[in-house]
Amino acid sequence: MGAKKELRVGIVGYGMMGRAHAYAYRAAPLIRPSSVVFTPVVMSGRNAEAVAKASEDCGIETWVTDWRQLIERSDVDVVDVCTPPGTHSAIIEAAALAGKDVFCEKPLATNYVDARSALDAVLASGIRHAIGFNYRRLPAVSLMAEMVASGELGEIHLWRGTWLSDEFVDPDITFDWRFDSMMGGSTICDLGSHLIDMAAWMLGPVNEVSAMSSTFVRTRDDAGRSRNVEVDDASSALVRFSSGAQGTMEVARAAPRRPCDFTIEVNGSKGTVMFAYAQLNELWVGNTDDDVRLYGLRRVRTEHPSQPETTGWWPIGQGVGYDASLINQVADLAATWEQRAWSPDFSDGANVAAVCSAMERSVFDRRWVSVDEIVHETPGQ
Ligand SMILES: NC(=O)c1ccc[n+]([C@@H]2O[C@H](COP(=O)([O-])OP(=O)(O)OC[C@H]3O[C@@H](n4cnc5c(N)ncnc54)[C@H](O)[C@@H]3O)[C@@H](O)[C@H]2O)c1
Secondary structure (H helix, E strand, C coil): CCCCEEEEEEEECCCHHHHHHHHHHHHHHHHCCCCEEEEEEEEECCCHHHHHHHHHHCCCCEEECCHHHHHHCCCCCEEEECCCHHHHHHHHHHHHHCCCEEEEECCCCCCHHHHHHHHHHHHHHCCCEEEECHHHHCHHHHHHHHHHHHCCCCCEEEEEEEEECCCCCCCCCCCCHHHCCCCCCCHHHHCHHHHHHHHHHHHCCEEEEEEEEECCCCEEEECCEEEECCCCCEEEEEEEECCCCEEEEEEECCCCCCCCEEEEEEEECCEEEEEEHHHCCEEEEEECCCCHHHCCCEEEECCCCCCCCCCCCCCCCCCCCHHHHHHHHHHHHHHHCCCCCCCCCHHHHHHHHHHHHHHHHHHHHCCCEEHHHHHHCCCCC
16 A cells, blocks of 8 residues: 555634534545545634634644644644635735645635735745635536536526525524624625535636625624624625626525525526535436426436546435535545645635625625626736
């Protein structure tokens, strides 16, 4: 057996995604063994007691209370950013200066200016960079992208994405970083970034957008004082792609009893393919070449070994879950580390941030906004 290349990871943040990434690093080699292995060696967080507990739970030896200390450590090869979006660009820029590879959770930033500055920093230093658009790694979503790319759906005309959650329904949820626009970003940025990434991955760049937003719970309690909520509870957008295709996107954290329900549908001149996260091991597919007696959409299982992102997973019929997207993400980073071919990377993250910023400007100005308008006015362009 050849020697494995071990890359030592510092995880910044010990919340949901810090723990989820720690889990994925541990599980990935069990599902898809690779000559490159990621080993989390340190975790950072501002609260000593909490980060000590999280790192112990995750089996990570060391913890620090400042992400700058984590980046400076000589035993850290890869910095994994799992903190709120408003912190990402500063952490990325420091990691790039230190010459460490960076893997960052989505969205790259809360606005295009910060996203562009994070991208410029990694391009200047020549490090590897990847962004956590993990849903691309679900077998069904990956198969959908393959079907679009293969041309079997014909010329793509329409795209439809929705993401409904009840995260902000309860008015008694107190103010935290998610309600702060500079730290959490909008719902467009939080949920929409995943949808926009999957859309651009499949259909190519978004050209222009027209959006509207609402905030239904306008103030929340912040340690005994009332604070204005700075982000949208829900937004809808019309989207025009450079290819000429058109689409619609709806994102909401104000939809009771809808837990992280997302759907994507693509209609081409010859066929339709539809994905719903609640049935994440399936696609619904129909094609004008199908026997007309079978008119309609049929359910396709996306667990067959011939389908993408299924390598190493359970026998067909057992299905996979959310964690498979994270485990496949790590396995793909390991598989492409040597070739310096990490994808999606911060260019993808910055492109998505430009679309999000265009949607936010459209809401504010009540007009169609081209993505170029956002990109070209940013310093360094
Ligand atoms: N890809 C996915 O499926 C997915 C799911 C959820 C969240 N996310 C993304 O992951 C990131 C983290 O989200 P989460 O749900 O883990 O959040 P969380 O609130 O559970 O954890 C956030 C972590 O960041 C730390 N933190 C908070 N403010 C900070 C600051 N100002 N400076 C430094 N550290 C700070 C917190 O102490 C905590 O350790 C966000 O970018 C979010 O959009 C991705």
